[in-house]
Amino acid sequence: MYSFELEIPTTVADAVAALGKDEAQPLAGGQTLIPSLKARLAAPSVLVSLAQIDEIKGVTIEGGTVTIGGGTTHATVAAEVAEAYPALSYLAINIGDPAVRNRGTIGGSLANNDPSACYPAAALASGATIVTNTREIAADDYFEGMFTTALEEGEIVTAVKFPVPEAAAYIKFEQPASRFALVGVFLAKYADGVRVAVTGASEDGVFRWSEAEDALSNSFGADALEGLSLSGDGMISDLHGSGDYRAHLIAVLTKRAVKAAA
Amino acid sequence: MPKDHGIGASQKRREDVRFLTGTGQYTDDISTYGQTYCVFLRSDVAHGTITGLDASEAEAMPGVVRIFTGKDFEGIGGLPCGWEVTDKNGKPMKEPAHPVLAQGKVRHVGDPIAAVVAESLEEARNAAEAIVYDIDELPAVVDMKAALQAGATKVHDDLDDNLCYDWQFGSDQAAIDEAFSKAAHVTTLELINNRLVANPMEPRVALGEYNRANDESTLYTTSQNPHVIRLLMGAFVLGIPEHKLRVVAPDVGGGFGTKIFHYAEEAFVTFASRQINRPVKWTSTRSEAFMSDAHGRDHVTKIELALDADNNFIGLRTDTLANMGAYLSTFSSSVPTWLHGTLMAGNYKTPAIQVNVKAVFTNTVPVDAYRGAGRPEATFQLERLVDKAARELGVDPIALRRQNFIDSFPYATPVAVEYDTGDYTATMDKLEEMIDRAGFEARRKESEANGKLRGLGINCYIEACGIAPSNLVGQLGARAGLYDAATVRVNATGSISVMVGAHSHGQGHETAFPQVVAEMLGIDESMIDIVHGDTSKIPFGMGTYGSRSLAVCGSAMVRATEKIINKAKKIAGHLLEASDADIELKDGQFTVAGTDKSVAWGDVTLAAYVPHNYPLEDIEPGLEETAFYDPANFTYPSGAYACELELDPETGRVTIERFAAADDFGNVVNPMIVEGQVHGGLAQGIGQALLESCVYDENGQLLSASYMDYAMPRADDLPFYLVDHSCATPCTHNPLGVKGCGEAGAIGSPPAVVNAVIDALHSGGYTHVDHVDMPVSPHRVWKAMQG
Numbered sequence A: 001m002y003s004f005e006l007e008i009p010t011t012v013a014d015a016v017a018a019l020g021k022d023e024a025q026p027l028a029g030g031q032t033l034i035p036s037l038k039a040r041l042a043a044p045s046v047l048v049s050l051a052q053i054d055e056i057k058g059v060t061i062e063g064g065t066v067t068i069g070g071g072t073t074h075a076t077v078a079a080e081v082a083e084a085y086p087a088l089s090y091l092a093i094n095i096g097d098p099a100v101r102n103r104g105t106i107g108g109s110l111a112n113n114d115p116s117a118c119y120p121a122a123a124l125a126s127g128a129t130i131v132t133n134t135r136e137i138a139a140d141d142y143f144e145g146m147f148t149t150a151l152e153e154g155e156i157v158t159a160v161k162f163p164v165p166e167a168a169a170y171i172k173f174e175q176p177a178s179r180f181a182l183v184g185v186f187l188a189k190y191a192d193g194v195r196v197a198v199t200g201a202s203e204d205g206v207f208r209w210s211e212a213e214d215a216l217s218n219s220f221g222a223d224a225l226e227g228l229s230l231s232g233d234g235m236i237s238d239l240h241g242s243g244d245y246r247a248h249l250i251a252v253l254t255k256r257a258v259k260a261a262a
Numbered sequence B: 001m002p003k004d005h006g007i008g009a010s011q012k013r014r015e016d017v018r019f020l021t022g023t024g025q026y027t028d029d030i031s032t033y034g035q036t037y038c039v040f041l042r043s044d045v046a047h048g049t050i051t052g053l054d055a056s057e058a059e060a061m062p063g064v065v066r067i068f069t070g071k072d073f074e075g076i077g078g079l080p081c082g083w084e085v086t087d088k089n090g091k092p093m094k095e096p097a098h099p100v101l102a103q104g105k106v107r108h109v110g111d112p113i114a115a116v117v118a119e120s121l122e123e124a125r126n127a128a129e130a131i132v133y134d135i136d137e138l139p140a141v142v143d144m145k146a147a148l149q150a151g152a153t154k155v156h157d158d159l160d161d162n163l164c165y166d167w168q169f170g171s172d173q174a175a176i177d178e179a180f181s182k183a184a185h186v187t188t189l190e191l192i193n194n195r196l197v198a199n200p201m202e203p204r205v206a207l208g209e210y211n212r213a214n215d216e217s218t219l220y221t222t223s224q225n226p227h228v229i230r231l232l233m234g235a236f237v238l239g240i241p242e243h244k245l246r247v248v249a250p251d252v253g254g255g256f257g258t259k260i261f262h263y264a265e266e267a268f269v270t271f272a273s274r275q276i277n278r279p280v281k282w283t284s285t286r287s288e289a290f291m292s293d294a295h296g297r298d299h300v301t302k303i304e305l306a307l308d309a310d311n312n313f314i315g316l317r318t319d320t321l322a323n324m325g326a327y328l329s330t331f332s333s334s335v336p337t338w339l340h341g342t343l344m345a346g347n348y349k350t351p352a353i354q355v356n357v358k359a360v361f362t363n364t365v366p367v368d369a370y371r372g373a374g375r376p377e378a379t380f381q382l383e384r385l386v387d388k389a390a391r392e393l394g395v396d397p398i399a400l401r402r403q404n405f406i407d408s409f410p411y412a413t414p415v416a417v418e419y420d421t422g423d424y425t426a427t428m429d430k431l432e433e434m435i436d437r438a439g440f441e442a443r444r445k446e447s448e449a450n451g452k453l454r455g456l457g458i459n460c461y462i463e464a465c466g467i468a469p470s471n472l473v474g475q476l477g478a479r480a481g482l483y484d485a486a487t488v489r490v491n492a493t494g495s496i497s498v499m500v501g502a503h504s505h506g507q508g509h510e511t512a513f514p515q516v517v518a519e520m521l522g523i524d525e526s527m528i529d530i531v532h533g534d535t536s537k538i539p540f541g542m543g544t545y546g547s548r549s550l551a552v553c554g555s556a557m558v559r560a561t562e563k564i565i566n567k568a569k570k571i572a573g574h575l576l577e578a579s580d581a582d583i584e585l586k587d588g589q590f591t592v593a594g595t596d597k598s599v600a601w602g603d604v605t606l607a608a609y610v611p612h613n614y615p616l617e618d619i620e621p622g623l624e625e626t627a628f629y630d631p632a633n634f635t636y637p638s639g640a641y642a643c644e645l646e647l648d649p650e651t652g653r654v655t656i657e658r659f660a661a662a663d664d665f666g667n668v669v670n671p672m673i674v675e676g677q678v679h680g681g682l683a684q685g686i687g688q689a690l691l692e693s694c695v696y697d698e699n700g701q702l703l704s705a706s707y708m709d710y711a712m713p714r715a716d717d718l719p720f721y722l723v724d725h726s727c728a729t730p731c732t733h734n735p736l737g738v739k740g741c742g743e744a745g746a747i748g749s750p751p752a753v754v755n756a757v758i759d760a761l762h763s764g765g766y767t768h769v770d771h772v773d774m775p776v777s778p779h780r781v782w783k784a785m786q787g
């Protein structure tokens, strides 16, 4: 780890101010950032901890919307949305191990946008809104490819608003080593249609499988997916699975998600 | 009632109190006055010529004490290999230099180029990053077949090619040819034994300390065998005589083989501490461990079995390529040869067996012994092959095995070893009883109703443990003897310290060894402690590997204890005014046979140290005895394993539902510890079969370089095991009748898993799948199913 200064603001305003410093970077749960600091892969000169900012923590459930503060840990999400949004709770409780879940945050996960991370699938499938200190960004506009998002330099994810679906499911097929998603499919059914978001698979990061969405919006059942498949082109190919395998898994997991949600 | 004392008692492991309460003393817990910290600059390319190396700016950075490069090691010995293999033409293996720091060339990712010694770890890292160097990258050889092709890039310029040796062993060519020419059926299989990273929980650490006052060096290191390190490093690398070199291996957090070997970092910190006259500590990061700990396995094999018309095995032939990596690690050469070829008979009376092994240099981390070392490779080939033969012949895989079992002992195999004892039918009977084979079809139907396939895989194994008779291994090329030693020091009040050459790094010696002495003397275990891991405290020892601790070192301890008993009886005879021939020792009391005259253990030990009334004219005061024990043969644990699993045909994912192990370990000192060893071995074997895989790309970059990509088995990957060791045929040639249990689980389990996967696939109609290479990942299963 290279040396850095640590700022511990207690308000978003102070955090934003601190992030104005040269080479400053937010530190949330540190579950992604600290390992990369330890490996000397990142060298911020100022780390701005978000851990003491109460206004970005916690979950509120109101009028069909679950709003989760950007600094809320996976463990808190798992516990608090268990009734309101079980699929999201299930997703959160299957991230990493207890240490990761008690430190790692939804804001950190969405800011990082790891192509194998779980939350991006939930946000995209739910048509969530990512709230920052300056604006609100629709999930469809937020994810811009592997490890890239619409966030500007110094912009903080303060909350994420999830419209609660009629039915939903997240099916995660774990990569055997990291236990991130080799492929993860989040399916959410709303009055105006079904959304299917896929993580772990594409070289462009999380994406929506529109053919499946159309078919399921027409007729919600695993049968509707019969014959639908994706090409392995543009899918991640690595030690743990080829692009074709990932494409195959997407179809399998989407069917399972339909059954789990129904 | 089960025993609570002595041999056969499942005593809780006393060492666990410190391990589980954070009071263990591991090498990294040791820090000495004036200590410096060392960081290695390691090659990030697999193969290249160092064209420039300038550490002058880095050396001027804050906190830097000194930076060492290959130049500092010119004229100093390289790391030696402990076993010379002679090839099939009578020529010695090729033995390239293995420098402590690279001499002009780097040969694998992780090869150390320079070492920074600084006041703090961070300063050392900063300076290591500032070292200026240029490497002219050369093409890397990674694939063994490609490495052997004419014109392939050479890993070592001074060798003719990348072939370390071409070894042949077993029956003569005529016998093999005859067996295959008259065979009614031949089964052939090509398979890979996947490369593994040992991943002990504690990464390697080395701390070198030099005492100018008496010219003595001390090396604290994470080793399974401190005396071996003292010998190799002192005599072959640094030229320090034994009396000026102390090697301490304190608590060690797992070894699994990879901490047997003498490593560059150990030699470096010892050397550097003498140069700068300050202690030098190196602590491996986990990332460094992946690219500097010797890896395991990595064999590619073609194996063929000849059967006669009655399904008797009549011939076996193997062709193996064994990866040595870039240099010969300490025991690397022996693993694919003497630790592998000699086990190819398995549990079967195949009369003609020929083993061919080509060892190959590649631009990868050196490969050496890993839990089982050679024997898992042999077992996997043979037991996969026998399963395939049964399938091809349409016969029951258990029946085919039973029919070919060796059933009379001693049995001399065509591959040099003689099994002293065993009962393979008994362990197979036991296994069948454990697994409810009759209920399998019903369980399969239930799985199928849930859209899953179910498979049952069976295999046997035999291993050679208790390594090894020195005269035999000497003939085979070992450059060391493989006896062991123990000193039993009885103190005046009767308490005992036993100094043993075996090293405990998780095996529970501190509990099990006292149980043996307690049994022999009839005293309580609490009076006995084991001392190990320090060359200044123990007489000598070849260390712990090859499931040898109890069979070899334990036998030395028994011999030393027998000497203690003999002498104590003389003292007791004197005190009781009787002939020592009439003295009996029972429950810690010396009694004159047939009388009620007795003295207690403590009276005798006190007399030995306060010899007021003592036969000084006949015997010396004191009560301390040493014995060295050289085994007459290997020991041959054996058993039968079964794996039952479910396979999801949509995703290819396999989940193990049941696993049973019926082992014959001979006599057992502590059943609980033995079961724990089997559990751990099974976890590693199942890990190899389903999860673990060390992968390089074609440029020699390590792709599985962290736990993000290298899958270790975790609790939820593993089932509850059924284990049994009641079918015991005691070893015939050591005093305890013990065989060793440390490696069995890792040896016996991979074929059971893969056999079960194939069984599941065939039950689902995927009959074109003959084999799936390990690790049997979901992706590989799915691919195999696609045809």
Ligand SMILES: Cc1cc2nc3c(=O)[nH]c(=O)nc-3n(C[C@H](O)[C@H](O)[C@H](O)COP(=O)(O)OP(=O)(O)OC[C@H]3O[C@@H](n4cnc5c(N)ncnc54)[C@H](O)[C@@H]3O)c2cc1C
Residues within 6 Å of the ligand: A025, A026, A027, A028, A029, A030, A031, A032, A033, A034, A050, A070, A071, A094, A095, A096, A097, A100, A103, A104, A105, A106, A107, A108, A109, A111, A112, A114, A116, A117, A118, A119, A155, A156, A157, A158, A178, A179, A180, A181
């Ligand atoms: C062992 C392990 C297993 C894991 N398994 C999974 C898994 O199965 N699925 C999964 O999805 N994830 C997994 N993770 C990742 C985990 O969810 C992380 O917690 C998460 O990705 C990052 O969150 P964090 O709060 O720790 O962020 P940090 O590590 O603190 O930060 C990550 C990045 O986001 C930035 N950042 C953080 N917070 C904000 C914010 N509010 N606004 C703007 N930028 C911000 C930081 O500057 C940094 O660049 C795992 C991690 C580990 C260590």
